[in-house]
Amino acid sequence: MKLADFVAQFLVREGVKYVFGITGGANVHLFDSLDHTKGITPIFTHHEQAAALAAEAYGRVTNNLGTAIVTTGPGGTNAVTGVTAAWLDSIPCLYISGQTRFRHTARGKPIRQLGSQELDIVSVVTPVTKYAVMVDDPNKIKFYLQKATYLARSGRPGPVWVDIPLDFQWAEIEPNQQLEFKPETFKEEKNPAKSVTAQISTLLQLLKTSECPLVLAGQGIRLAHAEREFAQFIREYKLSFVTSWSATDIMPANNSLHLGRVGLGGQRGGNCAIANCDVLLAIGSHMCLTITGLDCDNFAKNAKKIIVDIDPVEINSCNVTTDLAIESDAKLFLQQMLAIAHTKKPTVTKKWQQQLSHFKVLNAIPTTLTAPKGFVNPYIFMDLLSDELAAGDTIVVDGGGTVNYTTYHAFKVKPRQRVVLSTGICAMGTGLPESIGACFANGRKRTICLSGDGSLQLNIHELQTIVHHKLPIKIFVLNNEGYLAIRHTQAAFLNSNFVGTDKKCGLSLPDYQKVAPAYGVKAIRINSIKELRRKIRFALSYNGPILCEIMVSPKHEMLPVK
Missing domain, CATH: 3.40.50.970 (Thiamin diphosphate (ThDP)-binding fold, Pyr/PP domains)
Known part of the structure; x- marks a missing residue:
């Protein structure tokens, strides 16, 4: 089988329906194979940045693999903005680049370029990907693709990059003799299924003594496919919540417990709730500067702050001082909270409920806003x-x-x-x-x-x-x-x-x-x-x-x- 055909069929098996990109000299075989493969369609944009961003948005909406294919040299560098967008927001994406022929790659030599339009794109994108590799043997293509797609989706998701030399794309391979990647032999930086029972016990005690509890919902909830669990958690515990920008659509605005978006450019009601709560439970949000503002010490100043995040590095790098850190996948955490909801529900005071109702009203846009003649507010x-x-x-x-x-x-x-x-x-x-x-x-x-x-x-x-x-x-x-x-x-x-x-x-x-x-x-x-x-x-x-x-x-x- 032609290696490029194997790549196309692999993408179909991974559930990829669309591949965004631009045809170039170093990726023509890949797009030719896509064109001959049922169940997958190439979508051609007019700039690789656009292709990379389209793939990122596709991955964001589907919570599955967004995919783009670019050519060597400028094709790869043009795509970096989209890759970075996926990296910063933890979106599962697969970026594939064509490369000059393998024997024309510099590969560690102290020279800037050997092949036509050659660039060590792997070194360029390594800081903004979970995994980046140049295929060095056609018989390893299955291994590299399996490892890349596994890492893109596992743990904290993110983009991956596979660089395929042009002469390998037309190489004949034996699919059944390919080296395979075995996830069970590979350990990521953490195990998202670890028990957090002890921390949950401490959290419940904080909620029990709280008079003004509040939940901050972040993107990590959706990344963990935990939207349903979050809705049930809020309903069972009767906890009001605010959202980060990236979690703004986690629940509709007319939900009585939804107090709006927070942070710089957030809504007045949501920010007032943050300022007045006494316990803040952040689920899937590492409370970045766009949420806290530069004056981090005054963010939820009077609150005990609890962070639930899958990434221990994010927990340790949090802009605010937290009182309790729970290193967990959001879905696992919410499932454990729901399992004990029938006996451990906190009590929300009537005074806080009245304040929250007032805060929610603050989100409304005044109908009295005007604009000069010829303009719209x-x-x-x-x-x-x-x-x-x-x-x-x-x-x-x-x-x-x-x-x-x-x-x-x-x-x-x-x-x-x-x-x-x-x-x-x-x-x-x-x-x-x-x-x-x-x-x-x-x-x-x-x-x-x-x-x-x-x-x-x-x-x-x-x-x-x-x-x-x-x-x-x-x-x-x-x-x-x-x-x-x-x-x-x-x-x-x-x-x-x-x-x-x-x-x-x-x-x-x-x-x-x-x-x-x-x-x-x-x-x-x-x-x-x-x-x-x-x-x-x-x-x-x-x-x-x-x-x-x-x-x-x-x-x-x-x-x-x-």
């Missing part, structure tokens, strides 16, 4: 958009500052909705490619892309990918004439010396009402509150991709982020 837009979306919709948020702050301040999650944002890297330009990956992941159903006018330009070419596949992606663009969030930073710290953030100071952007139609995408614009609901509904019901610009004042003030 983005908070009013986001509040109204969330009302108009349906349960089960997928919403992708670009990493640009203004749009993600606005979304996480104002958006109200409905049942079964998924909200996608690569929160760790939070890069401008992620919106379009992640929307593509998310759309394929949700069965090509309606997908909402939220972007800023500055961010959109970074991967604008992916409009062509959307059009080519006729994806029902609705792109809402907050147009504030450049980089509004950076202008706020320049105003606050640089005496309003604006540089590179709008047309007046060196940065110009195209007219998207002309650009989108050039790609074959319908484009509309919203300039006033009066037409807001009507045009949102038009965009959402439009048969095909559409770009809807919301004109925002370039002097718009963001709501407080603390």
Whole structure:
């Protein structure tokens, strides 16, 4: 069997339905094999960064293996942003690169390059992958792929990278004589099934004496496939909870115990709950700086803090001082808590319940917010958009500052909705490619892309990918004439010396009402509150991709982020 055919069939057996990438000289055999293999489809983007981000979003939505194939040299380096996004957010992804012929690789020689476009991509991506390897023997391809996919999904998930030299791709191999990887012989840094009974006993005592308990839900819950257990845990223990950005869709906003998102750019109610609780139980969240703020000592200042995390390094590196650390997979922890829920439930005081009800009200966006003539207040837009979306919709948020702050301040999650944002890297330009990956992941159903006018330009070419596949992606663009969030930073710290953030100071952007139609995408614009609901509904019901610009004042003030 041709090695490239084996790779394609291996991916099918692993449940991979789509592979994102760009054809290049060093990966043509891989894509040729994919083209001849049933049950798997290559999706070609127009930049490897977009392919890598689409794979990351696909892995995020499915909680399974997102996959991309790139070529050697620049193909690999272009993909690093997407790989890093998957690494920082613990998303299971497999990245495969073609490499120059094996005999043309430098392989430890003190030279910079030997083969055409050769680059030691393994050394480049090793810091942002769980496992990275160049295949050095065609008869080991099965071993390397099995080990890579096992590591991508096991323990704390993350991306892996397999680099395959070009001459190995066409090599003939005997599948039944391949060396195999045996997971039982490989031990990761920890065992997620370890008992945490003693720590749970201490936790229950803290909850028993608490008057104002609160749960912080993090991405680790979804990574552990523990969404159902978390919902049952909250219901059984009657504990109110807040979420990190990455766990914003863990439960709908209308749940009576859901107090909103916390941290920088979080919601007022959620942050007030954090400030006033006396016990904070963080499940699957390592309480990073975007949650705690820079003044870590004052985060949940009066609370006993408990962290539940699968990664002991994250526990030991936590920004806040914790009173109890439980090293555990979130699902195992929740299952153990549920097993004793009938006898060990804490009591929540009436006073705290009243406070929590008040905090939840603080999350509402004031209907009195206004904007200058010719503009729309983005908070009013986001509040109204969330009302108009349906349960089960997928919403992708670009990493640009203004749009993600606005979304996480104002958006109200409905049942079964998924909200996608690569929160760790939070890069401008992620919106379009992640929307593509998310759309394929949700069965090509309606997908909402939220972007800023500055961010959109970074991967604008992916409009062509959307059009080519006729994806029902609705792109809402907050147009504030450049980089509004950076202008706020320049105003606050640089005496309003604006540089590179709008047309007046060196940065110009195209007219998207002309650009989108050039790609074959319908484009509309919203300039006033009066037409807001009507045009949102038009965009959402439009048969095909559409770009809807919301004109925002370039002097718009963001709501407080603390």
